[in-house]
Every structure is written in structure tokens, then in C-alpha cells.
Amino acid sequence: MATRVQSPPGRPSMRHGSSRYRHSRSSLYVAHTPSLEPITTPDEDEDADESTVSSTPDSPPTSPSPGHGQESSSSSTDESSPPYKIAAAPLTDGVGLFATRAISKGTIVLCEAPMFTQPSPPTRTNSTVMAALSQCTRDEQRQYFNLANAHKSKGSGAPGTQPVLPALGIFETNALPCGKTRSGRRAGVFLTAARLNHSCRPNLARSWDETSQQMAFRALRDVAEGEELCLNYVDVIGTRAQRTEELQSAYGFECVCEACALGFEELAESDRRRAAIRRLFEEVAVCGNEPTLGLRKVRSFVIDWLRRCSRGSYVQVKLALQLLKEEELVHYEASFCFDGFQFCILVSDFVNAKAWIRKAWEASCNTSGPDSPASRAFKMYWANPRAHELAGVLPRATLHGPD
Structure with a gap:
């Protein structure tokens, strides 16, 4: 991570295995990944239009279409030359990664194995980092x-504790989560990826590949030659003030990206949209906490949501997607589309459910690749939406698709 120049002030288990990284560089995008439950076979006496869709034109393809997490032909014309270079970053006092050619949405820009990995605290200490560095x-x-090193003058947070030593401070500043071991989660430092700067309007997303033991960084949108390649270190579906507070607390810099450098009126409008996205995200996420309270509250929440829709208040998920598009925060798209899918399967609207899960699959392929756990789960639900445990728990109704 390059240090920024200080600038003047200017769901029911609807969200399986959900995780929201806060105050962490691992917060590259918020994703709510469905678990890979085994697919069950629908009853043979189900209506034909609601059965497994393997014979329909809307069936999941055996492989993603070009652009869905795959290298485009234009970006792989010279495989010996990476599509990026390390150069001085105009908005920092350090360096960054810049595109050396046009990069298509979904293209893998960088795949990198960690220099070394470490277990989660408290097992991770300065001594364990130094031992790994010695190799x-x-x-x-x-x-x-x-x-x-964003921890040069910081203690561990507890009264009377020692400051964070350099080796550990650098690791905590730059490490990214990279899977689990039998002993728990682990994180690693990636020497090239550590040069990626933060942006509140990022153009890269990362995903860990368990098979290759590498981190893949994909383009969230089309990237122009010469454009800086950036991640987001913290959750960016909040106002500039909220983002600034998180970045200052975790990394000690004030962001000066294009989203934060907007003029007064444009920034106020951006804050309004991002605050609305966060509100919608949290409202829909209420479902995620409901399993511990029982299905009755889940039913109550969804029935109330349906009632509001019937009064003319359009689908919250669709509103969120529009706001995301306006703010260029496409890395949240898969999560909201998965919510739309689940609302539809609750009321047995399998036609629209398939449309939502297809969109979730396409978005997930672009951000984490077609072989990621989320993409594989979305593809299975696309083939058989009835496999979801919430299918048909509410009376039948027809909702809306994503378009």
C-alpha cells in the first residue's frame, strides 16, 4: 500500500456465510456468498415451467461467455508482458500500478502468490513474521x-502495551486474507499487489484461488491504457466523511481519489446515493439475522416488503442496483442480485428468480471468476432454483426481474 498525501479538508439465511470486512484492507468488496449446499432434484410432478431448466435456452452455459471473468483475446495478445507497470502515483508520495494497455471488464490483471502467510492474531506476532521473512x-x-507501515506509532490498543514493531506493522498494513488452514484463517503479503492504492471508486476486485494458492485481481470495468489500478481498502458504501474516518483510523491517510475530489454539489449527491445504498443494504440484510429468531419473523419481514412493493414502492434491490451503477460500485452487484433471487424463490416466482441469479452469476464471474464458490453456487441455483432451502415458504406471487 502506498501512503497517500495528506490533502486539505475541501437476510433468513438469505445471506449464507455472510461476511463484512470493516477497517481492513481485505474489504475489497462486500459479498454475501451462498453456501454450496447439495442440489436436490425437484419432484417429477412439478409444473414444466418451474422444473430444472437444463433444456431451456436460459440454462446456465458450461462456461462463461467472454468477459465473464475470462481473459479477453485483446488482453492476452502478449502473455509475456503484464498489463500493468509500477510507476510513481500522482496522488501519493509513493508508487502505484498503472495499466499498460486497455483492459476489458472481467479480465485477470494480476495473479500473485503470497510472499508468505501468517495465522490470525494472537498467533501472529512480530516474531512469527520475522521468522517467515528469514526464509x-x-x-x-x-x-x-x-x-x-500504518502502525509506526500505534500501540496494540490496550493500555500499557508496546507499540507495533515494524515487521508486524507492515504485515498488518498490507496483508490480504488468503483462505483457511486447519488452525484457522490466514493472511499473506503480496509484493506486487501491495502497490495497489486505494480508491473509493475502485476498478479492481480480488479473489483467492484455493487450488492455485494465488490471489487473482480482476477488472471491475473496462480500464483505459494509463489508468491507475486501484482497490478499495474499506467499505465504500458510505459518505465521504464515513470513508475518511475509516481510512484515517486504519491507514492514517485522507483519500484524494476522484470520488472524494468531487465538487461540493456533486459530492453531496454522491454522498446521498452511497448513504442510500448502505441503508438499502442494511435493510435487506435484516433477513440475514432472522434464522436465530425463527421463520415467523422472516415471513413477517418479507410480507411487509411485498406489501410495500404492491403499494407502488419499487423493489429495493433494483433501486440499489441503479444507485450502484451511478456510483460505479459494481462489485456490490452480485450481493444485491442474490437478494433479489431469494425474494423471488420465497414466493415461488422461479422465472424471475432465474433472471436474478443469472445476473448474480455474471457479476460474480467478473469479480471473482467462474470457479469461485459464489459463482459455482449461483450457477447451480440458476439450473435449479428450487434447491434453495427457502423456495416456496410463502404463498405464490409474481415479483420483478432485474430488467
């Missing part, structure tokens, strides 16, 4: 200690 080359060690 690296001198050049790798030199590059590591040239990375940013």
Missing part, C-alpha cells in the same frame, strides 16, 4: 521493508 531472499526482504 525469503534478501531482495524480497528489502522490498518488504519498503512497504507502507
Whole structure:
């Protein structure tokens, strides 16, 4: 992570396995990944239009279409040359990664194995980081200690504790989550990816590939030659003030990206949209906490949601998607589309459910690849929406599709 220049002030288990990273560089995008439950076979006496859709034109393809998380032909014309370079970043006092050619949406820009990994605290200490560094080359060690350290003068947070030592501080500043081991979650430092700066309007998303043990970074949208490649270190569906507070607390800098540098009126409008997205996100996420309270409250929430829709208040999920498009925050799209799918399957609207889950699958392929757990789950639900445990728990109704 390059340090920013200080600028003047200017769902029912509807969300399986949900996780929201806060105050962490791992917060590249908020995704609510469905678990990969086994697919059940629908009853043979179901209506034909609601059965497994393998024979219909709307069936999931065996592989994604070009652009859905795959390398485009234009971006792979010279495989020996990466589509990025490390160069001085105009808005920082360090460096960043910049596109050396046009990059298509969904293209893998960078795949990188971690320099080394560490377990979660409290097992992770300065001593364990130093031990891991001792196994690296001198050049790798030199590059590591040239990375940013947002913990230079910070203690661990508890009264009377010692400041965070340099090796551990650099790790905590730059590490990204990279899967689990038998002993728990782990994180790793990626020397090239650590040069990716933050933006509140990012153009890259990351995903961990368990098979290759590498982190893949994909383009969230089409990227122009010369454009800086950026992630978001914190959740960006909030106002500029909220984002600034998180970044200052976790990384000690004030963001000066294009979204934060908007003029007064444009910034106020952007804040309004992002605050609305967060509100919608949290309202829909109410369902995610309901399993512990029982299905009756789930039913009450959804019935109230349906009642509001019937009064002419359009689908909240669709409103959120429109706001995301306006703010160029497409990495949240899959989560909202999955919500739309689940609302539809609750009332046995399998036609619209399939439209929502297809859109979720396409968005997930672009952000995390077609072989990611989320993409595979979305594809299975697309083939058989009845496999979801909430299918048909409410009376039948017809809702809305994404378009």
C-alpha cells in the first residue's frame, strides 16, 4: 500500500456465510456468498415451467461467455508482458500500478502468490513474521521493508502495551486474507499487489484461488491504457466523511481519489446515493439475522416488503442496483442480485428468480471468476432454483426481474 498525501479538508439465511470486512484492507468488496449446499432434484410432478431448466435456452452455459471473468483475446495478445507497470502515483508520495494497455471488464490483471502467510492474531506476532521473512531472499526482504507501515506509532490498543514493531506493522498494513488452514484463517503479503492504492471508486476486485494458492485481481470495468489500478481498502458504501474516518483510523491517510475530489454539489449527491445504498443494504440484510429468531419473523419481514412493493414502492434491490451503477460500485452487484433471487424463490416466482441469479452469476464471474464458490453456487441455483432451502415458504406471487 502506498501512503497517500495528506490533502486539505475541501437476510433468513438469505445471506449464507455472510461476511463484512470493516477497517481492513481485505474489504475489497462486500459479498454475501451462498453456501454450496447439495442440489436436490425437484419432484417429477412439478409444473414444466418451474422444473430444472437444463433444456431451456436460459440454462446456465458450461462456461462463461467472454468477459465473464475470462481473459479477453485483446488482453492476452502478449502473455509475456503484464498489463500493468509500477510507476510513481500522482496522488501519493509513493508508487502505484498503472495499466499498460486497455483492459476489458472481467479480465485477470494480476495473479500473485503470497510472499508468505501468517495465522490470525494472537498467533501472529512480530516474531512469527520475522521468522517467515528469514526464509525469503534478501531482495524480497528489502522490498518488504519498503512497504507502507500504518502502525509506526500505534500501540496494540490496550493500555500499557508496546507499540507495533515494524515487521508486524507492515504485515498488518498490507496483508490480504488468503483462505483457511486447519488452525484457522490466514493472511499473506503480496509484493506486487501491495502497490495497489486505494480508491473509493475502485476498478479492481480480488479473489483467492484455493487450488492455485494465488490471489487473482480482476477488472471491475473496462480500464483505459494509463489508468491507475486501484482497490478499495474499506467499505465504500458510505459518505465521504464515513470513508475518511475509516481510512484515517486504519491507514492514517485522507483519500484524494476522484470520488472524494468531487465538487461540493456533486459530492453531496454522491454522498446521498452511497448513504442510500448502505441503508438499502442494511435493510435487506435484516433477513440475514432472522434464522436465530425463527421463520415467523422472516415471513413477517418479507410480507411487509411485498406489501410495500404492491403499494407502488419499487423493489429495493433494483433501486440499489441503479444507485450502484451511478456510483460505479459494481462489485456490490452480485450481493444485491442474490437478494433479489431469494425474494423471488420465497414466493415461488422461479422465472424471475432465474433472471436474478443469472445476473448474480455474471457479476460474480467478473469479480471473482467462474470457479469461485459464489459463482459455482449461483450457477447451480440458476439450473435449479428450487434447491434453495427457502423456495416456496410463502404463498405464490409474481415479483420483478432485474430488467
